Amino acid sequence: FEAPLALGTDTGGSIRQPGALTGTVGVKPTYGAVSRFGAIAMASSLDQIGPVSRTVLDAALLQEVIGGHDVRDSTSIPMKVPAMVAAAREGAKRDLSGMRIGLVKELSGDGYQPGVQARFDESVALLKDMGAQIVEVSCPHLEYALGAYYIIMPSEVSSNLARYDGMRYGLRVMPPDGVPQTAANMMAATREAGFGDEVKRRIVLGTYALSAGYYDAWYGSAQKVRTLIIEDFHKAFEQADVLVSPTSPTTAFKFGAKMDDPLAMYMNDIDTIPANMAGTPAMSIPAGLSDDGLPVGFQFIAPQKRDDVMYKPAAALEAALDERRGGPIWGSLKTPWLAK
Secondary structure (H helix, E strand, O other), rough: OOOOOHHHHHHOOOOHHHHHOOOOEEEOOOOOOEEEOOOOOOOHHHHHHHHEEHHHHHHHHHHHEEEEEOOOOOOOOOOOOOHHHHHHHHHHOOOOOOOOEEEEHHHHOOOOHHHHHHHHHHHHHHHHHHHOOOEEEEEEEHHHHHHHHHHHHHHHHHHHHHHHOOOOOOOOOOOOOOOOHHHHHHHHHHHHHHHHHHHHHHHHHHHHHHHHHHHHHHHHHHHHHHHHHHHHHHHHHOOOOOOEEEEEOOOOOOOOOOOOHHHHHHHOOOOOHHHHHHOOOOOEEEEEEEOOOOOOEEEEEOOOHHHHHHHHHHHHHHHHHHHHHHOHHHHHHHOOHHHH
16 A cells, blocks of 8 residues: 555546455545535535545544635535544444444445445354344335436536536647638647547537427436435435445446446446435445455445444444454455555
8 A cells, every 4th residue: 555545536436346346445525524625516516625544533533624614615514523433442442332234225235236236245144243234125216317327417417527628627739731710720629638448428418418409308306316315315314323224236347448438437336426416425334255256345325414423333333353364354355566
């Protein structure tokens, strides 16, 4: 490891999924709990900055430092920074008596890699052994979360990236010789050179969803689904203190294996997107290795503004797993390049 602590941005799981796939801890705080000032916006109602670390306690220490209200960020909310370090240290004692942990019915089971599901089930059993009460909860509208997200997110991307046209911000590429040197051609050349295929795909999809003829049918409907997802979480948190699921349905796939199949890549976001849609805090911790020898992530989701609630069971599970495997997960990873 080159650094003990790092920061990332999580719009649909881009902190938690890398954490799950690499055996590290990744945290998406409550939406607005950490300032986004200085970060280029992708999807303003979804983006959140958060910690990436080796341990739950390290993540708690970093989040307490970076958390708090910032008047320079219009999405920042005035909330007291939760006592996450204290919660993590309490969790390390491995006593979860009285805590209700909810298994989200829609976020496990069929379609999950067997090794991922096995590590998840084993981790749930450890939480129960430490005194937690395990309850099953249902969030019925989560089955629509992926589709709604991939309408809302590209719509906000197309709006936020419209400013990068070569006129005032960022890169400027002039048209090639023989092409009229007009503002329109300069904008086209700039955006062609500056945006990759996936960014262009999202801009086109978002522009389509926001167009006059499709706004209500696509973007408006997606926002209604988002409201239903938020209501699902509110009801779930009446039954459980914290919710759990796998972080990703599979372990890491080979580099480039899904580059030509965007839909397959989008499907890997199925577990992480709901927390972004609802603005709730969520974190992924290593749950062990799958049968293919690759890391598996275990996700905790807590109520809005109660980030501390997920740190206690996360630290408890981390301690129990470390004891069972005889040390931190990175000691078990088959990474020969680290030994060089």
